[in-house]
Amino acid sequence: MDGTARTPSALGEFLRTRRARLRPEDVGVVPYGARRRVPGLRREELAQLAGVSVAYYTRLEQGQSANASQAVLDALATALRLTDDERAHLRHLARPGRAGRRAPQRAETVRPATRQLIAAMDAVPTVVMGRRYDVLAWNALGHALTAGHLDPDAPDRPADRPNAQRMLFLDPHTRELHPHWDEEARRAVASLRLAAGEAADDRGFAELVGELSMKSPEFAALWSRHPVSNCTTGTKTFHHPVVGRFDLAFEMLRTGDGSGHRLLLFSAAPGTPDEAALRLLAASTQASTQGSPYASTQVSAQARTADALTRSE
Numbered sequence: 001m002d003g004t005a006r007t008p009s010a011l012g013e014f015l016r017t018r019r020a021r022l023r024p025e026d027v028g029v030v031p032y033g034a035r036r037r038v039p040g041l042r043r044e045e046l047a048q049l050a051g052v053s054v055a056y057y058t059r060l061e062q063g064q065s066a067n068a069s070q071a072v073l074d075a076l077a078t079a080l081r082l083t084d085d086e087r088a089h090l091r092h093l094a095r096p097g098r099a100g101r102r103a104p105q106r107a108e109t110v111r112p113a114t115r116q117l118i119a120a121m122d123a124v125p126t127v128v129m130g131r132r133y134d135v136l137a138w139n140a141l142g143h144a145l146t147a148g149h150l151d152p153d154a155p156d157r158p159a160d161r162p163n164a165q166r167m168l169f170l171d172p173h174t175r176e177l178h179p180h181w182d183e184e185a186r187r188a189v190a191s192l193r194l195a196a197g198e199a200a201d202d203r204g205f206a207e208l209v210g211e212l213s214m215k216s217p218e219f220a221a222l223w224s225r226h227p228v229s230n231c232t233t234g235t236k237t238f239h240h241p242v243v244g245r246f247d248l249a250f251e252m253l254r255t256g257d258g259s260g261h262r263l264l265l266f267s268a269a270p271g272t273p274d275e276a277a278l279r280l281l282a283a284s285t286q287a288s289t290q291g292s293p294y295a296s297t298q299v300s301a302q303a304r305t306a307d308a309l310t311r312s313e
Helices: 008-020 043-050 054-061 070-079 084-094 112-120 140-147 164-170 172-177 181-198 203-215 217-224 273-290 293-312
Strands: 126-129 135-138 233-240 244-254 262-267
Touching: 008 054, 008 084, 043 054, 043 070, 054 070, 070 084, 084 181, 112 126, 112 135, 126 140, 135 140, 140 172, 140 262, 140 273, 164 172, 164 181, 164 203, 172 233, 181 203, 181 217, 203 217, 244 273
Parallel strands: none
Antiparallel strands: 126 135, 126 262, 233 244, 244 262
16 A cells, blocks of 8 residues: 555556546446446546557556656546546656655744744634644644644644644544544545645655554545545534534645645634634633633533534524
8 A cells, every 4th residue: 555645556546546436438438348347447448538548558557657748647637537636636646756865854843933823813723734734833722622632732742743644543532523524534535645645755654644554444445545635625513522513614724935834724604603612612721721710610511501502503
């Protein structure tokens, strides 16, 4: 099972999974032969659609033809009905560029200005993640929302940093946080596939994928399907131990410094029980920081009321 998603085997795997999801009748191809032993398009049929020779396509799928032309990649992407994210992923796999010497892996660091920014957004849960989804920083509300059971200072210690992918697949507390866990898992693997395809000779991805594949059969099954999607916006449902169940919109933003760091930000629709729940979580977080037992008790009572309102919606 590939880890970096930039190897010939990864390219072949990606093409095969995309062939398998298309039927000849869906794309106007006359099937070859009466019996079909495998689902989806055959190599001959895809080559016909893309306007390339069967021999050339076979070499490409087997990793024996490097640096395919842009025209060929575009033709294959059109024939396979790839999304924009999948097209970008195909280009990364088929034309990885020159493999130079691997730079030593260094612990990623967050710029002081980024820390200052997320601290100022104290009403917006925010998590800063590195290239491989290591949590590099979070503000108090981001920590309380996504990982209140972990040490809030853990991101500052490279050896102890949480990883969003590991947490989702291997941490039972994080799993309980997501009532729609299957949806979250599919989204996470699709994002990881795309990020891994963009990385050049980053063995950290291979190590992460290898670990998750060994420890989580669910991850291994999803990874083998080769999902690809740039999941930068949407809605997440939480079942939080403090304020109960509520929905938040999320945005994933990349920093502009070329580091590959991402800011994951959450917000609630104004005037909704979701916004009330988020405000209660913020109040609970502040009360815990200030060490006020009375405030914490009051927030817990309000949280139970907000949870009941959310369930009745």
